[in-house]
Amino acid sequence: MIPFIDLKAQYARIEGDVRARMDAVLAHGRFIMGPEVAELEEGLARFAGSGHCVTCSSGTDALLMALMAQGIGPGDAVFTSPFTFIATAEVITLLGATPIFVDIDPATFNLDPDRLDQAVAALVGRDPSAHPLPSAALDGAPLRPAMVIPVDLFGLPADYDEIHAVAAKHGLAVLADAAQSFGAEYGGRRAVTCARAAATSFFPAKPLGCFGDGGAVFTDDATLAETCRSLRVHGKGGHKYDNVRTGLNARLDTLQAAVLLAKLAVFPDELDERRAVADGYAERLGDVPDLTLPTVPPDRTCAWAQYTVRHAAREAIQAALREAGVPTAVYYPCPLHLQTAFAGLGYSAGDFPAAEAASNEVFSLPMSPYVTPPTLDVICDALKDAVRGVGA
Numbered sequence: 001m002i003p004f005i006d007l008k009a010q011y012a013r014i015e016g017d018v019r020a021r022m023d024a025v026l027a028h029g030r031f032i033m034g035p036e037v038a039e040l041e042e043g044l045a046r047f048a049g050s051g052h053c054v055t056c057s058s059g060t061d062a063l064l065m066a067l068m069a070q071g072i073g074p075g076d077a078v079f080t081s082p083f084t085f086i087a088t089a090e091v092i093t094l095l096g097a098t099p100i101f102v103d104i105d106p107a108t109f110n111l112d113p114d115r116l117d118q119a120v121a122a123l124v125g126r127d128p129s130a131h132p133l134p135s136a137a138l139d140g141a142p143l144r145p146a147m148v149i150p151v152d153l154f155g156l157p158a159d160y161d162e163i164h165a166v167a168a169k170h171g172l173a174v175l176a177d178a179a180q181s182f183g184a185e186y187g188g189r190r191a192v193t194c195a196r197a198a199a200t201s202f203f204p205a206k207p208l209g210c211f212g213d214g215g216a217v218f219t220d221d222a223t224l225a226e227t228c229r230s231l232r233v234h235g236k237g238g239h240k241y242d243n244v245r246t247g248l249n250a251r252l253d254t255l256q257a258a259v260l261l262a263k264l265a266v267f268p269d270e271l272d273e274r275r276a277v278a279d280g281y282a283e284r285l286g287d288v289p290d291l292t293l294p295t296v297p298p299d300r301t302c303a304w305a306q307y308t309v310r311h312a313a314r315e316a317i318q319a320a321l322r323e324a325g326v327p328t329a330v331y332y333p334c335p336l337h338l339q340t341a342f343a344g345l346g347y348s349a350g351d352f353p354a355a356e357a358a359s360n361e362v363f364s365l366p367m368s369p370y371v372t373p374p375t376l377d378v379i380c381d382a383l384k385d386a387v388r389g390v391g392a
């Protein structure tokens with residue numbers, strides 16, 4: 001079986017550096033907030049061109065801290081995509097705020113800025129005929145349109161210019177869910193600098209992954225960064241036992257920072273290699289009938305967290321690929337508005353047709369910097385056979 005994500009090939013490349021850096025942590029023994037954490041934050045901020053980087057224990061906690069630091073809570077409406085990982089919306093409900101889903105642009109899988117405008121207008125006018133709304137937006141006290149969380153799905157930055165224009169019109173803060181897009185660029189800048197705050201993840205399968213859970217918040221706002229630094233250590237003030245707010249235990253382990261320092265050194269090369277793999281797929285699959293390949297608008301680059309295609313006969317194609325030793329994965333088989341966890345919001349099937357269609361048709365092919373041209377040939381030949389099989 002071809003690996004879906006080839007972390008072994010990556011480890012073979014960086015093993016010496018990873019082991020040396022981990023040994024250094026074992027030797028100094030500062031497992032919590034050791035010197036590697038600050039070194040990593042400097043390196044990440046420099047790489048991203050961001051004023052501040054605050055690392056933390058996961059991408060989910062990065063989103064949570066960014067929401068807490070901006071005071072999101074009960075009575076706030078937070079707009080986001082229904083076609084994303086549960087964490088994007090989970091953090092909204094955890095804080096007592098209300099997620100309001102906005103359908104995606106089917107070409108990019110990212111939140112559709114025009115529909116965002118319609119959703120805010122529907123919320124303010126309490127008019128669900130203008131855009132589907134959760135029941136909480138219609139019962140009781142009106143919700144305040146507070147924030148939008150665009151998601152850079154599969155590594156492709158969202159439509160930030162258009163989203164900022166709609167956000168400015170309605171007074172929404174913008175928090176980027178850049179969990180999948182670390183390294184991607186939008187308008188010549190790293191995607192994590194395209195909003196007041198951005199959250200990324202270092203989960204092993206993300207473009208820059210550690211050996212466990214990890215994440216970071218990026219911002220140019222010094223006060224916001226300071227608040228996140230406080231939130232990640234139980235709301236500390238001047239010192240650990242001076243608590244100025246209630247916060248979290250959300251630090252990044254020093255050992256994970258050491259691993260990430262080794263990986264960051266090869267990350268720019270890996271981004272180029274991911275792009276070459278994506279180009280290799282596009283060259284080989286461009287003329288396969290009824291198979292839709294990912295598109296990257298000319299003003300941005302993709303970090304290629306996933307190479308996601310779509311076809312109406314997904315299940316049959318996946319089964320044929322499995323037979324041929326080619327693994328695939330579906331991100332995401334159920335849009336969030338139809339998840340049991342969000343049943344209380346009162347959405348129904350049909351509310352977000354683009355997200356629902358994508359959930360039924362998308363599948364992702366093996367992707368990492370280490371997919372070689374011969375492996376690309378094997379994958380793409382198997383895929384062409386599979387598509388021919390479902391057409392026959």
Ligand SMILES: *Cc1c(COP(=O)(O)O)cnc(C)c1O
Nearest residue numbers: 058059060085087088179201203
């Ligand atoms: C992975 C992911 C997260 C959560 O990151 P964790 O580090 O797993 O907590 C949030 N949003 C999106 C879009 C993700 O892909």
